[in-house]
Each structure stands twice: as structure tokens, then as C-alpha cells.
Amino acid sequence: MTGDAGAKSRYSIQPGDILQIEVLEDKSLNRNALVLPDGTISFPVVGTVRASGRSVDAVRANLTAGLASNFATTPNVYVSVAQLGERRGAAAPATISIYAMGEVAKPGMFEAEPGITLLQALASVGGFSKFAAVKRVQLRRADPKTGIEQIYLFNYKGGGIAGSTPLRDGDVIAVPERKLFE
Known part of the structure; x- marks a missing residue:
């Protein structure tokens, strides 16, 4: 082209x-x-x-x-x-920082392109560990103005927010350990 x-x-x-x-x-x-x-x-x-x-x-x-x-x-x-929409301030960042913690294969911070979805981010960290509570995944997002954290629940088997939810800079994906009979 x-x-x-x-x-x-x-x-x-x-x-x-x-x-x-x-x-x-x-x-x-x-x-x-x-x-x-x-x-x-x-x-x-x-x-x-x-x-x-x-x-x-x-x-x-x-x-x-x-x-x-x-x-x-x-x-x-x-x-x-x-x-084109109005662009405020500097150009959009080339990458955003996402944090994954808990029962994922590779916990920690990673850089991703803006627009990455929750499921894509989970795939980027190697998916769930064998002990993951896949029905209780949390997306934790702080409001940039107030600093108040919102917690959105994601059920990998269906329910809660969609896996196609786009992530934002600073989002935290928390995957708890499953309970004995979960």
C-alpha cells in the first residue's frame, strides 16, 4: 500500500x-x-x-x-x-500499563496497546493458573479524578462484564484462588 x-x-x-x-x-x-x-x-x-x-x-x-x-x-x-474527534493534550500513549495479580501464569505489570480487551490481557499473561477462581475475576479501575476504585466482576464462564471490555492505563486484573469445591 x-x-x-x-x-x-x-x-x-x-x-x-x-x-x-x-x-x-x-x-x-x-x-x-x-x-x-x-x-x-x-x-x-x-x-x-x-x-x-x-x-x-x-x-x-x-x-x-x-x-x-x-x-x-x-x-x-x-x-x-x-x-476526527478532538484530541486533548499530547498524543495518545503508545502503550498502557496493565497489572495482573493472583492466579495467572505470569503475574506482574505489562505494557499493552490501547484498546486491549480483558480477555486479550488475560491471554498476554499466559491465562489462568490451575487454581484460578475463573468465576470471580476482578477488574479494578481507579477513577483518575477522585482516585476511588471501582471493582467490576468478570465470570470467564459467562456473566458480569464482557471479556471484550477495553482496558485503561493502570487497570488491575485480580484473579483470586478458587475455594475447595468451586
Whole structure:
């Protein structure tokens, strides 16, 4: 790829960006979608799609897959960045710091690209140990303004927050040891 096409495929979508989405087979689905602060967009039929930290092509692939069951043939979906969101301060960090503790294969701090999800982070630390309480995983996140910590529960077997939840700089993943008959 050269020039403008190469730059577009490397662009990482950010919160505040506005995506123009077109579905050739159903014009009623055409719209602009704002990337929310949590990094997601909402689209009819498909629901919530993670966009922040991903390329336009990756979002297009998710939307196409989500719409496919509603069409006789695979729909032609086009996604472009219609407007860049306002960037505050310096450029976004190249990496974020994530901490994993407890019953994971490699506990400790690691650097990751912005947009990494909870499940991707767990995979990055080698997954769970054999003693992990996979139904009681915690995502601990401190509010940058108040310093108050929020604890979000994640059940690897289903329930709680989604495994596709994007992580933020300073997030802590805590995996407790399972109880005797858990």
C-alpha cells in the first residue's frame, strides 16, 4: 500500500471520532456513528461494537459479520472516518500499563496497546493458573479524578462484564484462588 490508502489502514480509531457507515443492500442502515468514550459504537441489528484502538477494516469486518445473518448474501459494508474527534493534550500513549495479580501464569505489570480487551490481557499473561477462581475475576479501575476504585466482576464462564471490555492505563486484573469445591 502506498500513500493515503496505507495511512487509512494504519489509522487507529479513537473515542470522539465519527464513523460513516454505509450498507449498500439497505440504505436505511446508513448513518454516522460516534465512537463513545468507552471506545464503542452502537449500530442497528448488530448492537455494540468495539471501535477504539482498531482499524476501519476491523470495524467493517465486525459489522459485516454481525449483519450477515439478516441478508441472503454477505452485505457490502463501507466504513470511513467522517470526522476526527478532538484530541486533548499530547498524543495518545503508545502503550498502557496493565497489572495482573493472583492466579495467572505470569503475574506482574505489562505494557499493552490501547484498546486491549480483558480477555486479550488475560491471554498476554499466559491465562489462568490451575487454581484460578475463573468465576470471580476482578477488574479494578481507579477513577483518575477522585482516585476511588471501582471493582467490576468478570465470570470467564459467562456473566458480569464482557471479556471484550477495553482496558485503561493502570487497570488491575485480580484473579483470586478458587475455594475447595468451586
